[in-house]
Amino acid sequence: MADAVVVISETIVQPESYEDGSDRVKIHLTPFDLFFLRTEYAQRALIFPQPDPETNIISQLKSSLSIALKIFYPLAGRLVKTHNEDDETVSFFIDCNGSGVRFVHASAVTVSVNDVLDPANAAVPGFWNAFFPLNGVESWEGVSESLVAFQVTELKDGVFIGYGNNHMVADGISMWSFFRTLTEICCSAGGQKMFPPLPLREWFLDGIDYPIRVPISETIFAKVVSPSSSPPDLRKKIFRFTSRSISELKEKANDEVVGFDDDEDTQISSFQAVMAHMWRSITKNSDLNPQEVVHCKLAMDIRQRLNPPPEKECFGSMVGLATATTTAGEMLNNGLGWVALQLNKTVRSQTNEVYNRFAENWVKTPKIPNGLVVNNSLVIASSPRFNVFGNDFGWGKPIAVRPGPGIAGHGKILVYPGTEQGSMEVHTSLWSHVLEKLLADGEFLQHVVRLY
Template sequence: MGCIRFISTTTVQPTFHKELTQRIELTPWDLQLLLLDHIQKGLLFHKPKSSTYEQDPIPSLTEHLKHSLSLTLDIFYPLAGRLAITEIEDDNTTSFSVDCNGAGAEFVHAVADGVTVADILDSVLVPDDIVHSFFLMNGVLNYEGSGSKPLLAVQITELVDGIFIGCTMNHSVVDGSSFWHFFNTWSEISRRGSTNCGKISQPPPAFGRQFLNGMIDLPVRLPNFQNKIPKLRFSAPLLQQRVFHFSKQKIAQLKAKANAEMGTTRISLLQELLAHLWVSVTRNQRLETDQETQYKVPVGMRQRLQPPLPDQYLGNAVLFGISRTVTMKAGEVLERGLGFVAWEMSKMVALHTEEKLRSFLECWVQEPKLLTEGNMAANALVTSSSPRFNVYGNDFGWGRPVGVRNSAGNKSHGKITVFAGVEEGSIDIEACLLAETLEAMANDSEFMDVVTM
């Protein structure tokens, strides 16, 4: 297999760049992620065949993508800024904000010699050595994104018969909703062309922090921040990733089964799908019956506030941590089965009211707790992303993507990444686990009967 060749690196600034003095303060939802990796997700496309790029396809394409990215940064201008760190020596506290200075995003054009679309999509296990090379800023933690480091880095990688667009964004500035809102806007501007970019259907992002008025004061000052930075990076065991595909029909059957077992209609399709996965992982890890196992389910808060935060709010609006964790004995997971496990997840999510949100914010400011790779990976399954995000609608002007992949960011044992599948109503789950666990799951007929090959 060939290696990556870097053709060019440029800085893309907003098209109508002007010096801005605005700063956007980070909230507790943002700050809790300072010691984690960036969000790294990308889309795989067949190589464009449009006459627009026939003469010199890739250089013309990269120039088009750079120009459309510049137009997109006019709208998402904080992503063209830099992370600003303010240290107060008198009380040894540190605060973080986004400096909207228009410094720009990094844009790299690369070539993966000898790599085809099939090498990515048809491999049973995700070919990490290839996929990870499609992304920039691997291993850079969010708090390190200050000074010269961009908040957004894009790598366009040319394959033999395809194109991979990999985006890296500072996770202390955006969550999954914000990430895909940006991607959806960029792809639409690219598809429509610069003359029509003012008529796009995507709503503009919302940057305001007024919803925090009466709850907490900004900026939030973190005491002794430097002492919280791990001296050594968390070292995960040797892990592999596999993508499991679930059709709309199979998901519906599983949901009906879970709800019927518990005599309810409240178990969602995602809860029953994650429960199905948890049961299989527990069974194939061969845990002792009295050994504790956990599932950490992040809870989105945009719609739980009153009034709700707009979907296009740019920032993190997700709760992590112990109160978002379902804990059970391994024997209980296996004996009680799908319906019970899914119902426990459903009950935990339902607990997160606006009152609980307010309590979290107020308590966090008094005693900040930063997430790390180590405490996120403590013998638990952890879900990220959502099937609600519009992944396969990202047509940049030459057709829909044929696949979505992640890089190494925040990959630990038990990391479960959820995406909408390529067919309407289907769901893809990328499981990051030990090789022996993935192999055992592939031979687990109860689990694989629901997987669409």
Template sequence: MASSSPFFRHVSTYKVKPPPQPRTRFQLSTWDLAMVSVYYIQKGLLFSNHLQPHLTIADVVERLKTSLSATLVHFYPLAGRLFTEEARDEQGNVTGIYISIDCDGQGAELIHVVAEGITVADVLSPSTDVPPFVNSFFPYDKAVNYDGHVIPLLAVQLTELSDGFFLGCCFNHAVGDGTSYWMFFNAWAEIARAGGVAAELSRSPVHDRWFIDGDKESPIKLPFTRPDEFIARLPLPLYRERIFHLSAGSIAQLKARANQECGMTSISSLQSISSLLWRCITRARGFPPEQITRCRVAAQNRSRLNPPLSPDYFGNAIYAIPAATTVGELLAHDLGWAARLVHETVGGHTDSAIRKAVAAWMAAPVIYRVDMFDPFSVMMGSSPRFDVYGCDFGWGKPVAARSGTAHKFDGKVTFYAGREGGGSMDLEICLEPPFMRALEEDEEFMSVVSPPLEKWITSETR
């Protein structure tokens, strides 16, 4: 087992640019602009040493550089930088700012690091907390999206392990959401498998931003005159982080239970799990019965708009929609009652609700900050539908997905597809230490959790 503070040795940093393209200005939508003060997305993949005998780490680095350059042709905004212009009145006073992406092929960054003595099994740690050293697999720690004015909008770190490597991406959240992030990651892997050629993709990103008035040429003015009016740089909260595995069978039983208890058939797997976590985490926290608590679910806007956005829309198109009740009500009722509440909240997220929210934001823009999160609630992020394990760069299927420090706080849950597929899932849960201890002793929660997949640690990672 690696020490708690392993040694990381920097090998090299490369600026990776796409082939020359015309200079382009990309306007940001309301959903993009709302993200300028939150952190870069930090997600990455763990690979065991399935490399062919003739494929060295130098070969890996070269393939990543070549294929990333080709991928940036399709995802050109990621090769740019944020750009701010001031709006002024007739007297020359600053009345607001416009933020866009200025793309002249400035490029992304690829960093090569060696982690001395760390193995794939050390990273997985299936029965304990995620090791703190995993945070060092990601560049730009604590960078907020506004920093994309001076640092790349995309940075990738390849970390060599003793028997594998980790590929961690830092992706500016003002450029795109989780759907956009995994669209890029899968496209990069597809191009790498094809030898690094900028060929046609199986899914090509759609870069036209969505605006409520349909005018894609008019930038949105933010009512600020200085960055410190909307940028917040906050200390990292104290939390424990664990990965819990749920088998497809366990999820199916939970979904059946939720539907039976509320007399419905339309409660989804994700709604069932979210409701279970809401109840169990709330119970673990021990808040008073009268306290309001919410279950926030990251909901897609793409398919809910009328007409719908393309599923390949590259940008932000999400809202965190809340189901709310009191602690007492939540714990006095069964799982089905909570699942119905979450289900009705998701069902109410319609085209008209989205347009109403966008119109309200345009009237009074709000820039999100992590400290806006309600500490009495839970936040369900990411999606098990993202094709994490399809990111094969030509050296085999990833072993696991992990994330950095970005957007983590007490009550944050991140969903991943389970490696064995079939509807299984992995949950990355962050809680304050006493709350995590209580959750680990919660019978309702632990009865759904499946044992760690030791077979992949003992066979595929050696």
């Protein structure tokens, strides 16, 4: 099956009318960016219906991408690593030099959309990876690798657009904003629509010199070759929640939270209710001792939590990790509302002061984590608020959204809006023995209407 995907061409697409000059922009990195130095490129994909045979989608996409990169010019740059010999440290910044992005055109004429959506096929070694660029590439490799790359694979009855992006350069908000602009350019026949200048992130910390200096010892990264597929005891599953089941979970959580919280204004959101249901159910089926500590890490947009806040959709990576911690016993002795309240409190605790304190302390003793998942933890990323299904190149709205092979490791969870209004998709990566018990858990399944 892996041989079904054939690469036709691989090119570099540069920003339209780019002129190399000494005044090109240099973007300094914050502690929140540098924290992701060892994180693999974020990989996502949209699957589309088959375009009109008369449409030259590759030419159309390349020309539209060139125009979009003129607007979102940081994506066409490269990471620069500077050695500071005076104190044995290194610094990084983004050089917006217009080097361009990798664009791969591939064909899989024997593969249908249903084949791609079938998890049995997606688990075949090499098959899923073959749809994505930049497999196994980590953020620090942006010194030579494209900061974003696209692969367009023409299927028997559809189009698969997979991409990977350097998480230090752009987060989910910025990448989906870029994707929306790309589709609008494509639909406007060559960029006739006028777009405003890109709002760059201007936030940096008062009193902290940049570029930030990181000890060389923290940046000696051994390149690990990623396996062609997930470990055999690790499985992926997509859980879908309808708007009705989400409303039921939200109502249940808010009813129960009254007994645990003195603040009458506390309101559990739909997202918090669903994530509390996932966290509690996974913990329940993980065979943990009651005393074992469990964590839930939420990747959060920090833009509107800073003071003063930057523009709502300023470009860059502005993600903080908010961590809720408890024990397996305490979680299971309490209900959905109590678990949702822990997430709610954790979210509310993320303030401008907390972020500045983290950054100030990190600069004093920089530490680059080797992965974000620790024992007994969930890491939740993406958002049901992203306008994933609004990206239409003129061929029709996306059929589905999928993460790349990089979502591996027990406890990694991505959340997206569902295809139906108000629904959610929860993409999980779990140990097989945990997933098997989860799929037999009636309390969990009563809120899940469709499994993939």
